[in-house]
Amino acid sequence: MPETNPDFRYPLRWRIMDMAEAIADFLWPRRLSKYTGWLFIMPALMLVGILVLGLIQIADASLRTLDTATYLPSDNWSLDNFQKALGSSVYFKVAWRSLLGAALTTAITLCFAFPYAYAMVRTQSPKVRKALLIALFLPFFIGQVVRAYGWLILLGNGGMVNDVLGLVGIGPVRLLFNYPAVIFGLVQYMLPFAVLMLAPALTAIPTETEIAAGSLGANWLQTLWHVILPMAKPGLVGAGLVVGTLSLTDFAVPAMLGGGSQDFVANAIYDQFFRTADQGLGAALALLLVAVGSLIVGLVFMVFGAGTLSMGARK
């Protein structure tokens, strides 16, 4: 111990720190250190556990059929709900509409997200980059309902787009409550997600590779196809995955821009729970959607690897 000044007073901060250390030593002794990782991850495991409980509840509900006499779920389990869901042509149509919608949305979104991310990453001007970032985050942070509301105003029969069309002699066109409107709304909703997943992957590609490809005689389309796209694959996979699953399962856009005639699976599930009050059938549909979603994610993971979705890769 060094000589201590008799006037020296042990600062309060140190005392608090010592106390904190002592408490930590008491609550979590050093010999448990190798389990500290588990201590840290435990709350997250428990929080997500609520969701797992929820999935179990859905599974349980899906096995009980609705008794039409009492309007109560049955006591015994059966697979009737799944049979009903899979055998019905209505749900087949809804499922097909959602899958096609998700595929179209993914393809269109990536077509626009890629150049956006590319321009944002490669631009020389920090101001342009900032502007592109803000234009991206603003709709992302505003939420689906308000954005769909904006489209309702703009695309309605008396909206601006129809006014402009009227000027050039095209009578009012029904732009809302049809399939293209839903796809359009989904693409707009998904663009920020896709760009934010693509941008890091594009940052990782050094400009020099493009210059090298160019100096070897490739034109920009060849460079794009043979150099940039293959190198950006993890980002494209991540972005496609997120866009695909989120649009497959979206509720708000089909509900608001589809006007009830363009229901996706999520809307059908909601209706089963809150309109028809057939919990069992709704739960069966929800479980099938979870299964299809996980299947797509799993397949893409197996074929392309986890892309940019893995958490904390390096040790």
Added chain:
Amino acid sequence: MISQSQRITIWTLVWIALLTLSLPTIVVLGASFTSGNIIAFPPDGLSLKWYAKLAMARDLQQAFLRSLVVSLICTAVALPVGTLAGLALSRFRLRYEGAIQVYLLLPFTVPLIGSGIGLMLVFGEWRVLGSLWPVGVACAVINLPFIVWSVSSSAVLLDPDLELAAQSCGAGRVQTFLHVTLPAVMPGVITGSLLMFILAMNEFLVSLLLTDARTVTLPVQIYNSIRSIITPDLAAVSVVFILIALLAIWLLDKLVGLEVFLKSK
């Protein structure tokens, strides 16, 4: 090195994307200032009368306050939980880490309608539906991967030797954590918390499933009103979301810089 045709192609697509991204915001903003009685863009003359109406609309104000409470609860839950999980995944060796990753990604891979209904059934079983905190907790559950991602991507950048150096200088575990580990992951923590707050503020489907007429949050309130009649006061209240979004972007830029989202992992 960029050819003319490439520049034109890229910027045409970027401008289309920019227009699509920004139009709804501009339209809502413009329509809120209309002096007419029906919603219109371009607005029918300028006035603030719909904002004045807003000052009287208690239901909208209450819904906004409830959204605020939900966001605060969500952030308060997710902040410690997500930070610790992000640290655990990036700085500790865990057995079965692959399985844990898949498990923690569940909120992301399970469709929102599935999570929402599952949580509704669980909270219904626990008899807590009808109060506000389950909505906040639900938002924390479904958005948890976002904060885990942002914390762990900051945490992998911290050199483990720094923590060892602190300890060899005599810092205890708490001190090392508070003075070395935590400051290093702070950008991730801030980004994650802001994301959690804003996502909870905007959360629609899960709120729709978990709230009733007494606990309805603002996005659900707007949705319900749109289904009946569209009046310009909805545009005025939507501007609140736009302002909050702008504030969040400004904070994010100020505290960590928006450019972090461009960094490669």
